[in-house]
Amino acid sequence: MAIALGSTAVFFVVVAVAITHAPGWPEVRRQFFDWGEFKATFPEVARAFLLNVKIFCIAEVLILVFALVLAVLRSLPGPVFFPLRALAIVYADLFRGIPTILVIAMLGFGAPALGLSYIPKSVIFWGIVSLVLIYSAYVSEVYRAGIDSIHPSQEAAARSLGLSRGQTLRRVILPQAVRRVIPPLLNDFIGLQKDTALVGTLGAIEAFQQSQIDTNATFNFTAYLSAAVLFVAITIPLARFTDWLVLRDRRRRVAGGTT
Template sequence: MKSATKRSLGAAAIILAAALVLSFALSAQAQALTIERWTAKSNQDGENAVLGATPTRVTWQGQSDEGESLSQVTIELPGGSTVEASNVKTTVLNGLDRLDVGSEVSVEDGTRVVVSFPEPTPAGALIMVECNRTLLPADGGSYGPAGSYVTAEGQTLAMPSSDQVIDIVSSTPAEQLSSMLSEQDWVKAWNSNKFLHLFFDPTIIVTSVPAVFSGWLLALGLVVVSFPLAIPLGLLWSFLRMAKSRIPRAIGATYINVVRGTPLFLQIYIAFFGLPLMGISMDLFMLGVIVLVLNSSAYLAEIFRAGIQSINTGQFEAARSLGMNGAQTMFYVIIPQTVRRVIPTMTSEFILMYKDTSLLAAVGVMEIMMYAKTITAATGNVTPYIVAAGFYLIVTIPMTKLINSMEARLARGKRKRKKSGPGDRSITSEASVVPDSDVAVARSMRMSETFAGPIDDDLVPGSGRISH
């Protein structure tokens, strides 16, 4: 009985010893390599993020155990990644000494980087593998280190686990296209020219267009909302400017001269920084609309005044002979003719307001120039401003052609009236065409900041003031 008990205890001791030896061996194997670094360099302009499908540098760094030498390291990049063997760099450090181990690098399936050492690395060596110009998965995700390594004794072991991960942000189609272009030989040749690279970099054009497009929509929104509001306000200021009473006329003249005589940039600063100090706060978009409306209405007031005063005095007299009062004469006879005459000049004012939205970038309104400025600050390249200029031209060129078409149509109408000679004319038809000098004055009003005084009554037919 005692002998059986002794045999059982002996067997248990043997099993326990074997388990301890096996556990120690497994522990030793698990500690043969420790991952110290698993990172990817940020490749997003102005952000601390790693974009997929965009070249970046992936760094793997491992520390072998004091008693272990390695003959091969295999790094598994995330699925969907690509890297070329020529872009993989290996560094081996033994303490502070950098060793020339003559490693051989191969890439299998674009994702498996195999680094082989002709001679095993020294025990306890630090191994660093840098995969330059690596394209990580476009869909993004979080990935930890994976792969395997081979010891000097020929044992193949799995890569130890690590809490380090690479967080990949999914890239947009524009960013993927930019990444593809950056690899093209013709793009590299194009960017080798300093001027072309600074102003017309194809890779930056592709990524700038979507961002600047958002600002373009906001700029269009500002103008589409502001200009219709500025028209009736400008008409009101023109009535005050031509009023018979001195006080309304002085109010209109003061407003028009002050607004037209000061920079729009200053007016923007007063609205965006002065109003909050007075306890008035509102949305940036609405503030931008208010500033543009108040500024443009002053110029439209002078445009309307020039148009109204260009109407022949016979139109006023004919309306009175039909029993119309001053308001009826103005709204049913004079204003319809005035609008037809000043449409080309109003269109020019629309274009100028559209371009003036760029000044709102100085106060944080995310319009075209603000987006271009942000991208330029991140890339150090002027190309985004060229992209912004293209978006301005999308509107200004068609509008300019429209102005030319309107002016040509008015000129044809003038020639027809000259050929037809005097005859019966309705009081609501154009009895005369704006003289060339008046057209020049009207078109130059917006551009000339020095023109602030009243139009000379001797130069403009029908310049009698309307009663207020």
């Protein structure tokens, strides 16, 4: 422990010395680490950041549900369900293939431009739709891995008791599958938290967009630092929580304790 702390300290001192002795450092410090600017921009950026949190929360709930539907569709057996399975596969391939920022740009600028009166014009709405579409493709794969990891004997046991396919899925397969994939799920959500900043490219005033406005006004980039601090402040706890869950899971399995 002492060695770990010591080597970490030495490492950071070396890096800090290297950076602060770089020829451009005084300029960079003025541009990016201006305390006065930070104090001035932080409240504004923090207020805008609430939009990121809102986007994240709404998208997360929708993704959890939609991705589960996709995963279940893909796990349906037999030739009857082939079209549904194929559709789910094409969907996952497509939305994991297209860069997030492209989907956001296409939907965010394209959908409102259709001029249809019955669809929302809000870029935030379309930003959320884009994030849901993309992340559901990833999360459905995570769910599917979980479903596949449940041994077929569990299904046999449930079906042999007279439970229907749906009851078996709901009562026996999914509860076990979801429990197993909570850590990778949270991992995807760390990515989602960061990607809410991409909705700013549509013009929604979220943390990144707000800091951009501030930098444009003052020609000082410290506002970006404010946004970075805010993102880190929520992603780090989630990352540690995920690590803790993984560790707890591993300990339990080793100890053969309760599920």
